[in-house]
Amino acid sequence: MDNFYLIIVVVLFALAISDLIVGVSNDAVNFLNSAFGSKAAPRWAILIIASLGILVGATFSSGMMEVARKGIFHPDQFYFAEIMIIFVAVMLTDIILLDFYNTVGLPTSTTVSIVFELLGAAVAVALVKIMNSDQTLLDLGNYINSAKALAIITGILLSVVVAFSAGALVQYITRIIFTYKYDKRFKYFGAIFGGFAITAITYFILIKGAKGSSFISKEALVWIKSNTFTIIASCFVGWTVILQLLVWFIRLNILKVIVLVGTFALAMAFAGNDLVNFIGVPLAGFKSFQAYIASGVNDPYGLTMEVLSGKVQTETYLLLIAGIVMTLTLWFSKKARTVTETELSLSNQNEGDERFGSSYFGRIIVRRSLSANNRLKSVLPERIQKSINKSFQPSVSLAGIEKKDIPAFDMIRASVNLTVASILIALGTSLKLPLSTTYVTFMVAMGTSLADRAWGRDSAVYRITGVITVIGGWFFTAFCAFSAAFIFANLINWFGGYAIVFLLGLALFFVVRSHRIHKRKNDAFVSEDNDSLIIKGDAAEQCTHAVSTLTAKIPGIFGKMITGLAYEDRAKLKECSKKVNKLNAEVKKIKNQVPDMVKILREDSVYSGPFYVQLIDYLREMAHATSFIVEPVYEYIDNNHKALESEQIEELNIIQAKLSEFFTHINTIINDRNYLSENIDSVLEEKEVLLKSIKKFRKEQIKRIKAEKVGTRNSVLFLGVLNETKNLILYAGNLLKAARDFTTSKEDDDLD
CATH class of the missing domain: 1.20.58.220 (Phosphate transport system protein phou homolog 2; domain 2)
Structure with a gap:
């Protein structure tokens, strides 16, 4: 029996590697899109910076692992065998679901998927326990951590509204201040803007994020907490002075620095917050197996898992291994590029082919927005309207520039995207909330696009339809994650190892099949041979x-x-x-x-x-x-x-x-x-x-x-x-x- 569960642990870690690959393919675009969209640096340079951010951020994930162990259900109410059923069902579901989203090119939330998979599998096993006892459905609350689960779900949904609103507000104010002709004003205020942005990133990533680090001592954390104001003030003054000197002496592009630092910071936040979604469950399974072996109990249904309720520190080397796998995926995943194109198409400042069509809800929202805008214009003085419109007037001509070289948006918006998203995600990490990086970065990008008038009359209905499609996909993620994990857990509970083998084969089939589908779609998209009507030329x-x-x-x-x-x-x-x-x-x-x-x-x-x-x-x-x-x-x-x-x-x-x-x-x-x-x-x-x-x-x-x-x-x-x-x-x-x-x-x- 011990060998059987040892095999399951090995399977869980194998699934973790696969889950890291399919998960990062979807989530990696969250911190790459701003740098890619603004053309802040060559692709290889952006990937190097993001890779460093992932490796550093991976060590900040230890404090988040408790979400997988006890965030959704009460582990002391389940036996060792039941816990392993839950974990295997969750990992199998996660791989199939995320790979599907990667294939169709839609960004989804790995946090939402893992939360609802844990919820679905735990409910399935709990219902079996209830049916085999004198308990009723009213006792389901004894097994499910409903208060914590509700708080997590509420926090994720709230992050959508907060991220969109914060992105729109900050971008609107920033554009009013700097306009599209920002070169002149940046000579005087650019260093202050850069100092504020980098200080904000430093505070929320290095200070707040340090609480979850696996190697920073308690004494260091206490010192950081007691000297927070001093650190913030020093960072702001220091970065502002350094940036201003660099502008004077080497004409440094401050916006480019902000974008690249922001990419590094958001990659750290991603790794610190989302790594739990990929390896939290296998690590919890491994801890459970260790506790089972140490207990000396022969019956896997004779040991409850109180051990998962306590504080467990994850070894740094395991986090770094996971970070390396994520980094390699970042460089070589073609599906990541497909998901990137979706967000960039919805936030593009320039006209072009729209990825999504029109929808009834999109048309209704646009009509209502135009009506509200007309009412606002009727009460706002014309002089103020002209001043605002002047700030949002693009100044750069794109004539003669190849389409592939045209930025999707400028580095002002890219800076706001990265700064706001980094702050929100790092804040969620510091509060031990599994905040969805996908939701935050996507909605921040959509908010800044709206505020920056990227959704014009000619594109708004298509962009809004795209946003509705993506958000609808998020709810679909929750439904599918819960349902599939519920079904898989029941199958494993009924048929044991046979069901695990069958489901592994099913997961492999779906992954291989989706890979072929994506390859065919990708080949068809990039093909520009003589068989195509479209070529590059005059x-x-x-x-x-x-x-x-x-x-x-x-x-x-x-x-x-x-x-x-x-x-x-x-x-x-x-x-x-x-x-x-x-x-x-x-x-x-x-x-x-x-x-x-x-x-x-x-x-x-x-x-x-x-x-x-x-x-x-x-x-x-x-x-x-x-x-x-x-x-x-x-x-x-x-x-x-x-x-x-x-x-x-x-x-x-x-x-x-x-x-x-x-x-x-x-x-x-x-x-x-x-x-x-x-x-x-x-x-x-x-x-x-x-x-x-x-x-x-x-x-x-x-x-x-x-x-x-x-x-x-x-x-x-x-x-x-x-x-x-x-x-x-x-x-x-x-x-x-x-x-x-x-x-x-x-x-x-x-x-x-």
């Missing part, structure tokens, strides 16, 4: 590539569609549908980039601009027409309707052959930029031949309808395909003319 190069790629793809898709329709090959038609959806998504992205492309055209290109816009419009219409051809065909076969007649397939094949020649000719002209009149006329003649064929086959279909050879669904599909093919051909002809006009007008502009 407007002319982008147009030529997009048109060439589209005209090369459409005949192939059309041919596969006919083959799939003829042989009722659902898989082939589904593949066509996916390709068309990708085409539409890429063309839509190109269309959304039209304003940016027009901006970087030569200023005197007043003639080429309209032709470029027209060309992209035709691209969009061609992609739509292709979709309107393929989607009904896929739906027709997917619904198992009657196959088309052989003569109908033959007619479609004739169209496909001519269509292929037609698009090949267009492709050649555009690639060679050979817009001679005879070449254009030749393509237009091919277009007329195609249109005549479609007209002829439409008449043939009418004859079949009159002769009652085909049914209604057949006729609707076939006539629909012919009509959309006609539209596709017309758009292609217009596309060629627009490409000619755009190219020739651009050449004329260059000559001018």
Whole structure:
């Protein structure tokens, strides 16, 4: 029996390593986003600073470990075997749940997940104990530390409101003071701002956080507490003087220093606060096993776990090992980047593609906010409104800067993000509250984005929808964590080691499967080869590539569609549908980039601009027409309707052959930029031949309808395909003319 529980302890530590990896992949972005978003330093430099913060902060976690041991349930009410069931169920649930969130790219709270997993597993085991005794459900409170659990949950939810409000207020005041043109004012007040920010970080991280450290003595803590004011004053004066001298002598960028120091501090706070979420449960399991072995009791159901109710100091080397695993994950996890993109897209100061769509609640909130804003404007003096608006007027032009090099926001906002979040998280750590770093950093970032007017009229509804989605995901985390841990604990309780083996296999399956899904999504996202319509380049190069790629793809898709329709090959038609959806998504992205492309055209290109816009419009219409051809065909076969007649397939094949020649000719002209009149006329003649064929086959279909050879669904599909093919051909002809006009007008502009 001892060997069985020794194996469980080993499994718990193995799960802890896995949990560290999947957990850090989600949580690491919380302290990296501000530095990444503001482009404060190269990626490698930011990661080095964050890694040092994690390693130092890991040693501050010892005082937090009691949350996993006795924060949610009363360990003295459970036997050793029952405690181990709870811990195994919690770790298995945590890995599956966090890996799912990493795969979909949503930030969630590891604190919320661990709290509700402990709650769910403990309730499951407690209910079994109650059912096997004379107790009733009213006695559940004897097992669950309901007061502590409620305080933790309330604190986490309250942190959402506090973090958002604090971030918005501090950012608004900071922007009013420094504006976007902060260089001049920073010469005089930058050192004071930096001194305050770094002093605040120093106080809450090094002083408050020291209470949980595994190596600082009690005497040192007493000295720190008794000299708090002196330390704060010395830090403020010292940092202010040092920063000012560095500005004078080496022109130090104070904001960059604040961002990097803040990244280090927030990484410390993260490690100090969230490390318990990953290794607290395995360490508690290990302590339980040690107590069981030392007791000499042979029956695992004969020893209650009062030992977990006392104070237990975690060894520093275990914390450092955990910190090293977290650091390695920080450098090599691709899923961490996916989660990073979500928060950056919601706080981006610049316009661009929105990650989330619109929602009913998002639209309602925006309408109500606009109404409230209009009422405020009606009572606020116009002079004050102009002064405030001037502070929020961006001063930097982004023209000519590559998209990947454009910061999501400036370093003023990054500094506020890091300073406010560090203070709140370190305060929670010092009070032994498992404050959610995800909730705090995310809501601080959203608050500063709102105050900084990053959520403009053109983006607010999408950003708010994104925030609602993320917050909804947090509640989903709580529900899933409780439910899954409850089920897993019951399975282990009923089936013992067999259930553990099964659940380990299930967890491995989900992790491997989600890894493959994420890899496919990531490969599809970063792919910018010749198969994609989107490339980096100027407007002319982008147009030529997009048109060439589209005209090369459409005949192939059309041919596969006919083959799939003829042989009722659902898989082939589904593949066509996916390709068309990708085409539409890429063309839509190109269309959304039209304003940016027009901006970087030569200023005197007043003639080429309209032709470029027209060309992209035709691209969009061609992609739509292709979709309107393929989607009904896929739906027709997917619904198992009657196959088309052989003569109908033959007619479609004739169209496909001519269509292929037609698009090949267009492709050649555009690639060679050979817009001679005879070449254009030749393509237009091919277009007329195609249109005549479609007209002829439409008449043939009418004859079949009159002769009652085909049914209604057949006729609707076939006539629909012919009509959309006609539209596709017309758009292609217009596309060629627009490409000619755009190219020739651009050449004329260059000559001018």
